[in-house]
Amino acid sequence: MQEVAFFFGAFGALAGAIAVIRLRNPFYSVLALVIHLISLAGLFLLLQAEFVAAAQIVVYAGAVMVLYVFVAAYVGGVDEPFWEPIPGQRIIAPLLGGALFVELAIAILGTGLKDFASEGPSVELGFGSPAAIGELMLEKFLIAFEAASMLLLIAAVGAIVLAGRREGSD
Amino acid sequence: MSTEWYLVLSALLFSTGAVGVLIRRSPLVILLCLELMLNSSNLALLAFSRAHGNADGQVFALVVMVVAACEVVVGLGLIVAMYRRNLPLDVDEARVLRK
Structure with missing residues (x-):
């Protein structure tokens, strides 16, 4: 299932x-x-x-x-225009993406990650529930939580400064 | 399902997003491809979190989500500003910082 x-x-x-x-x-x-x-x-x-x-x-x-x-x-x-400023970009880019995938797959499957071939330990009920995450966020990761909220505030102010300017006012 | 399946899927999604960043030229679609890559890393974080039976990785995934939301807000603000100044919405055209 x-x-x-x-x-x-x-x-x-x-x-x-x-x-x-x-x-x-x-x-x-x-x-x-x-x-x-x-x-x-x-x-x-x-x-x-x-x-x-x-x-x-x-x-x-x-x-x-x-x-x-x-x-x-x-x-x-x-x-998007059909002509390409960089010749061969449409052919080389998927090749590079495929190479990236092969490298990552070798790194995941070929090395010391053999222990992850199982499902992992059985977890208690409530693993990943809002209560568990909230406890972690407000106790263990309090600084990261506050920094994230500060980052959101800065991003919102930045977006208003960037996009809110009217034509001719600058 | 073993953790390896999730990790390989996350690698596949990450490379798809990387190819998208390389071949597309609209800044809006490039932002979407960045979302693909951030979400694939979230999948890997949650897979490792499950494999260790430790919920710390889930908090990391939530912080990645916050950073992605900030990046989207600033990126979309830039795109709207470019559009208002009649600059071309094409990353090959818009390669200098001045007008």
Whole structure:
């Protein structure tokens, strides 16, 4: 049962990822990324990361993707020209990507990670639940939590400064 | 499912995102491909977290999500600013910092 769920999630995530880089219209790419993110949230559930999966759906597939959809609609469908400034880019880039995958696969499967060929230890009930994550965040990782909230604030102010300026006011 | 499957899937998704960054020229799609790569690293973090039975990796994944959200906000702000100044939305054209 778990295998079936994994392969469905993996197929959805991979199909979404390939659709993001293959579709020419940025609007469709954003929608393909939503499929990718939801499939990935399913995989997170299989890994018993319940809170992260919920945050993935709410934060990513909800809020961030709405932001992307708005910007894609505001900017409009920009057609990429067919001519290439760098000759051979469309052939060399997938080759390099394939080489990167082979290297990573060798690193994962070929070296001392043999211990990970199992499912991992059985975890107690409540592993990855909001209560467990909240305890970790407010006790062990309190500084990282505060730094992340500061970073979000700085990013929001930066975006307003960047995009909020009217024409002719600078 | 053993952890290796998740790690190989995460490597596959990461290379897909890297290919996307290399072949696409619209800055919006390049940001989407960055999201692909960040999410694949999240998958690896959660797989390791499950393999060790330790929830610290899940907090790391949440922090990665926060950083990705910041990157999206600033990146989209830049794209909107480029569009308002009638600069070309093409990373090969927009390669100098001045106008």
